[in-house]
Amino acid sequence: MKIFLDSADLNEVQAAAGWGVISGVTTNPTLLAKAEARDFKEVVAKICRLVPGGPISAEVISNDTAGMVQEARELAAIDPQVVIKIPVTPAGLAAVKQLAAEGIRTNVTLVFSTAQAILAAAAGATFVSPFIGRLDDIGQNGLGVVQEIVTVMNTYNYPTEVIAASIRHPQHVVGAALAGAHIATVPFKVLRQLFEHPLTAQGIERFQADWEALQDIK
Numbered sequence: 001m002k003i004f005l006d007s008a009d010l011n012e013v014q015a016a017a018g019w020g021v022i023s024g025v026t027t028n029p030t031l032l033a034k035a036e037a038r039d040f041k042e043v044v045a046k047i048c049r050l051v052p053g054g055p056i057s058a059e060v061i062s063n064d065t066a067g068m069v070q071e072a073r074e075l076a077a078i079d080p081q082v083v084i085k086i087p088v089t090p091a092g093l094a095a096v097k098q099l100a101a102e103g104i105r106t107n108v109t110l111v112f113s114t115a116q117a118i119l120a121a122a123a124g125a126t127f128v129s130p131f132i133g134r135l136d137d138i139g140q141n142g143l144g145v146v147q148e149i150v151t152v153m154n155t156y157n158y159p160t161e162v163i164a165a166s167i168r169h170p171q172h173v174v175g176a177a178l179a180g181a182h183i184a185t186v187p188f189k190v191l192r193q194l195f196e197h198p199l200t201a202q203g204i205e206r207f208q209a210d211w212e213a214l215q216d217i218k
């Protein structure tokens with residue numbers, strides 16, 4: 001499973017890229033607002049440079065197909081790495097179909113059911129993003145939905161890749177991997193948490209102390 005960073009914060013993208021573990025980035029209007037990314041297109045261009053070759057998702061905000069397609073073309077012109085994030089609505093999937101014919105990659109977002117994912121794949125989505133955390137928040141089984149979607153994509157050989165999104169903690173990442181998701185898009189805080197284990201910290205401390213003791217013996 002690949003790991004993407006779910007962030008529009010350039011410092012976070014730079015740090016995560018430096019750790020060598022991310023191969024793409026997803027953004028959304030909320031993340032851009034949080035990062036105070038006033039020049040949205042410039043931020044997307046900078047993210048592309050920080051994660052060379054990786055898919056970088058940027059979301060459209062129009063509600064109609066023509067508006068989405070227009071926005072998508074403008075975003076795709078920023079860099080070939082840009083993938084267009086489009087909500088799973090009838091207008092959105094009509095845009096996905098049109099963009100697929102133009103060779104523009106899409107990430108169908110705000111997916112909360114297997115039925116929605118099937119429609120996205122049928123329209124020719126490159127990626128589909130089920131939101132685990134938001135489903136858990138309303139008492140549903142987010143990882144269960146990811147598992148179902150992966151099963152359907154594999155059974156019917158859809159080329160659409162599943163991005164496990166709305167990840168809240170490390171166990172969501174492990175669960176997404178066990179469910180067979182192609183990608184997990186992970187917030188910076190959770191990415192940092194993935195490194196952590198008390199025995200790793202203790203082990204480093206112990207090796208350090210023993211090494212220093214050895215220097216005193218010499």
Ligand code: E4P
Binds near residue numbers: 026129133166
């Ligand atoms: C997906 O691409 C979204 O950016 C994201 O994962 C949203 O998650 P949230 O529920 O933390 O806002």
